[in-house]
Amino acid sequence: MSLSCLSLHHIRTSYSRFARVRFSRPSEFYEASREVGDRVLFQTGTRVEVYTTGDVNAVLEVLSEHSGIAEEELSGLFVLHTSENAAEHLLRLACCIESRVLGETYIPWQVESALEQARVEGAAGALEGLFAGAVRAGRRVRKETGIAGGELHKTAFEALRCAAELKGRRIVLYGAGLTGRRVAALAMREGASILVLNRNRDIAQRCAAEIGAEVVEYEDRFDALSDADVLICATLASHYRVTPGLLSRHERRKRLVVLDVSPFRNVSPEVREMSHVTLVDSELSRKVEEHLAAMRAEVPKVKGIVKEELSKLRAELPELFGV
Numbered sequence: 416m417s418l419s420c421l422s423l424h425h426i427r428t429s430y431s432r433f434a435r436v437r438f439s440r441p442s443e444f445y446e447a448s449r450e451v452g453d454r455v456l457f458q459t460g461t462r463v464e465v466y467t468t469g470d471v472n473a474v475l476e477v478l479s480e481h482s483g484i485a486e487e488e489l490s491g492l493f494v495l496h497t498s499e500n501a502a503e504h505l506l507r508l509a510c511c512i513e514s515r516v517l518g519e520t521y522i523p524w525q526v527e528s529a530l531e532q533a534r535v536e537g538a539a540g541a542l543e544g545l546f547a548g549a550v551r552a553g554r555r556v557r558k559e560t561g562i563a564g565g566e567l568h569k570t571a572f573e574a575l576r577c578a579a580e581l582k583g584r585r586i587v588l589y590g591a592g593l594t595g596r597r598v599a600a601l602a603m604r605e606g607a608s609i610l611v612l613n614r615n616r617d618i619a620q621r622c623a624a625e626i627g628a629e630v631v632e633y634e635d636r637f638d639a640l641s642d643a644d645v646l647i648c649a650t651l652a653s654h655y656r657v658t659p660g661l662l663s664r665h666e667r668r669k670r671l672v673v674l675d676v677s678p679f680r681n682v683s684p685e686v687r688e689m690s691h692v693t694l695v696d697s698e699l700s701r702k703v704e705e706h707l708a709a710m711r712a713e714v715p716k717v718k719g720i721v722k723e724e725l726s727k728l729r730a731e732l733p734e735l736f737g738v
Contacts, residue, residue, distance in 0.1 A: 417468065417497065417498055417734075417735065417736075417737045418466065418467075418468060418497065418498055418501045418502060418542075418545070418735040418736070419466070419467055419468075419471050419495065419496070419497050419498075419501060420464055420465070420466045420467075420495070420496040420497075420501035420504060420505070421464065421465045421467075421471060421474055421475070421478075421493045421494075421495060422462070422463075422464045422493060422494045422495075422496060422504065423436060423462065423463045423464070423492055423493045423494070424461060424462050424494075425461045425462070425653070426461075426653065427492050427494075428492050430654065432482075432484065433461075433463070435482040435483060435484065436463050436478060436481070436482045436484070436489075436492075437458055437463050438456065438458065438463075438481065441456050441458070441529075441532045441536075442532075442536065443481070444456045444465075444477070444481070445532075445533075445536040445538050447477045447480065447481065448473070448474065448477045448538075450473065451467055451469040451470065451473045451474055451477070452467065452468055452469030452470075452540070453467060453468040453469060453538065453539065453540030453541050453542050454466065454467040454468075454469060454474065454533070454538050454542070455467075455529050455530065455533040455538065455539060455542050455546060456529060456532070456533070457505075457508075457525065457526065457529040458525070458529070458615075459514075459522065459525055459615075460614055460615070460650075460651065460652060461651065461652070461653070462514075465478075466501065466505065466542055466545070466546075467542075468540070468541055468542065468735070471495065472486075475489055475490055475493070478493075498735070498736050498737055499725070499729070499736055502545060502725060502728055502729075502735065502736070503721065503725055505526070505545065505546070505549045506548075506549050506552050506721045506724055506725055506728075507721055508522055508526060508549070509522070509523050509526045509549035509550060509552055509553035509556075510523075510552055510553050510556040510562075510717050510720060510721055511523065511553070511556060511557075511562050511717070512562070512714055512717050512718070512721075514651075521591040521592070521593075521618055521621075521622070521651075523550070523553035523554075523557070524591075524617075524618060524621050525615070525617075525618065526546065526549050526550060526553065527550050528617045528618075528621075529546065530543065530546035530547065530550065533546075541732070541734065541735065542735075544728070544731060544732050545728060545732060545735060548724060548727065548728045548731070548732075549724075551724065552720060552721065552724035555720050555724070556717050556720050559716070559720065560713045560716045560717055560720070561709070561713050562710055562713040562714075562716075562717055567594050567676070567705075567706040568593075568594045568597035568598050568601070568676075571594055571598050571674060571676045572597075572598045572601045572602070574674065574695050575598060575602065575645065575647070575672070575674045575695060576605070578672050578674075578693060578695045579644065579645055579672040579693075581602050581605040581606060581607045581645075582605055582606035582607065583606055583607070583608075584602075584606075584607045584608070584644040584645055585607070585608050585610070585642060585643050585644050585645070586599060586602055586607045586608065586609050586610070586643065586644065586645040586646075586647060587609075587610045587611075587612055587631070587639055587640055587643045587645070587646050587647070588609055588610070588611050588612065588622070588626075588628065588647045588649060589612045589613075589636075589646060589647065589648050589649065589650060589656065589657065590612075590613060590648060590649035590650035590651065590656070590677065590681075591611075591613055591618050591619070591621075591622040591649060592649030592650065592651060592676060592677060592678070593649075594649060594676040594706075595647050595648070595649020595676050595677075596622055596625060596626055596649065598647055598649075598674070598676060599611075599626050599628065599647055600625075600626040600627075602645070602647075603626060603627060603628065607645070608628075608629075609623075609626060609627075609628035609629070610628065610629055610630070610631045610639055610643075611623040611626075611628050611629070611630050611631065612631050612633065612636055612639060613633065614633050616630070616632070616633070619631075619633075636661070637661070640661065640662060640671075643671060644669065644670075644671065644672065645671070645672045645673075645674065646662075646671060646672070646673045646674070647674045647676065648673065648674065648675045648676065648677050648681050648682050649676050649677055650677050650681045651677065651678065651679070651681075652677070652679065652681050653679055654681075655681055655682065655683040656677070656681040656682070657673065657675070657681060657682040657683060657686060658683045658685065658686065659683065659685050659686055659688075659689055662686060662689060662692060663689065669691070670691055670692070670693060671691055671692050671693070672692075672693045672695060673686060673692055673693065673694050673695065674695045675694070675695070678707070682694065
């Protein structure tokens, strides 16, 4: 028995092709992969990974049947990590330094969710200790380093408060980025009501629980946005999530203030031309760079924790490392 991880990030292919690989319901993967053995499906909006102690080719076959993409092509899209490299990759994800945005704590949430789902499906097996170790490492990093720190949210909140009255206003938080969550929490203290919108309902629920907000179903996003006073975009996509098409599906009778705190500017500049939309910029771009620089300074500390936790896992789970 040895550990393997098949990893696909959406930047390795077109987004439409990536979306074909993702499972809308993790249970579909577990049902289709019953013969594989121990396995954990880890998915985010930009990543699909399968950790297994079983046959990698059998996993590729399941993914091929699900996506309609030939196994040969999939094997070229996925990156294969094995043994210690696979464990280290998971630890880096849980410790917020493997994703494109340093310090984004929704990734550790998804590591926990992946483990919980695999447990429910009876599929975690020998991988339970690995994922539990990754969760433990992520908690250490958030407690012992400043990787999730920074003051960007204060600048963003002040920009929002200058652009809109918050008391009694209806705010939609789109995405679960750390800065967005903190801005939403501050707005709630000012008397705003918050709705959390996310493609992943589990992440939406965790985010809402953290700030005391409510969840809006993703399929109801157009209705939610048509009635909103403020939209906080905190997504982590590599393309525009907020577009004129998203905001014009329903006729609006009031102004919509849009605050983009996503690291990759996920609000299309075209929304600025919409008569009922005010796009808040302020000095956020400069603050984002300062924030990322502060995160980078914490990376050596995080790497030290990853090294320590990897050593523990090697001792606790020698069978996964071929020892």
